[in-house]
Amino acid sequence: MRVHVLQHVAFEGLGCIEEWVQSRQATLSFTRFFSDHENSLPATDLFDLLIVLGGPMSVNDQTEYPWLAQEKVFIQQAIAARKPVLGICLGAQLIAYSLGAPVYRNRLKEIGWFAVEAMPNLPESAFAFPAQATVFHWHGETFDLPAGTIHLAKSAGCQHQAFQYQDYVIGLQFHLETTTDTAAQIVAHCADELAEELSKDQPYTQDDAQIVALTPQYSNAVNGLMNEILDFLAQAI
Structure with a gap:
């Protein structure tokens, strides 16, 4: 399996x-914008799974x-070629726009x-989220469902948290890939944005200490959920 990553x-x-x-035992390649x-895009026949990261x-x-x-x-071309695609945060928004x-x-x-809730009464072809899961968020935009x-x-703060197109495309507003290191990276590089939101006393913004403290508690569970989503998409290859 060949996995290509769009990194922003x-x-x-x-x-x-x-x-x-x-x-x-898959191979990895990147477009780093x-x-x-490293900002060139491959032909769609050169990868099997496309992952579009956040930014x-x-x-x-x-x-x-x-x-x-x-x-x-x-992204439109990859979807038209029936390549499995996973979009995370900005990646999900790009998929929604492309659709x-x-x-x-x-x-x-x-x-x-913060918690997300699974939608009820989904078709059998849909990926099944747990009824509720605490996941890592860092987003300020949303989208209409394509x-x-x-x-x-x-979630309580954002209606459209995850969606699926046919059986091979999934968009996630949240970050199931989060580890202790990746959480620390985004906290460090987006400190100004975090400080601005904390000054507004927003209901769905945690401070850096809370984020760092909660990451070890929840990261293993969300990483397992990410593996399940990747396994689901890999079935379409």
């Missing part, structure tokens, strides 16, 4: 996904990040460890 910033990496890739030397930019920031336009087209849905600011940001998708999960 150096501090948001694969986390626990790298262990899953190793366990499947933040690097002038602090918006889907709508094409003026500042011109490569977003090319990336959206590439024709608008992406816009959510009424609240979610930063920290036509033809299945709504998988919601």
Whole structure:
């Protein structure tokens, strides 16, 4: 199996996904949009699974990040070629946009460890989330559900937390790949954003100490859930 990764910033990496890739004896390749030397996109026949990671930019920031336009087209092409695709945070928003849905600011940001709930009465073809899971969030935008998708999960702060397109595409607003190291990385690099949200006394924002303290408590469970999602998508290869 060949796994290709779209990475938007150096501090948001694969986390626990790298262990899953190793366990499947798969190969890894990257498009790193933040690097002038590693920002080319492969032909769709050169990978089997596409993973689109997160980042602090918006889907709508094409003026500042011109490569977003090319990336959206590439994701559309991968989906049209029936390549399994997983999108995380910004990655989920890019998938939603590529499937024709608008992406816009959510009424609240979610930063920290908060619960998501599985949607009821899902079809048998849908990935089954646990009834409730505490997961790691760092997002301020949301999206409408694209036509033809299945709504998988919601939270008190954001209605559209996860969705599935057919049996080979899943978008997650939250970060199941989170490890102690990846949580520390995002806290360090997004400290200004966190401080701004804390100054507003938002209901779904935790401070850095809370995030760091809660990560060991919840990371093993969310990493296991990430492995289940990757196994689900790998069935479509």
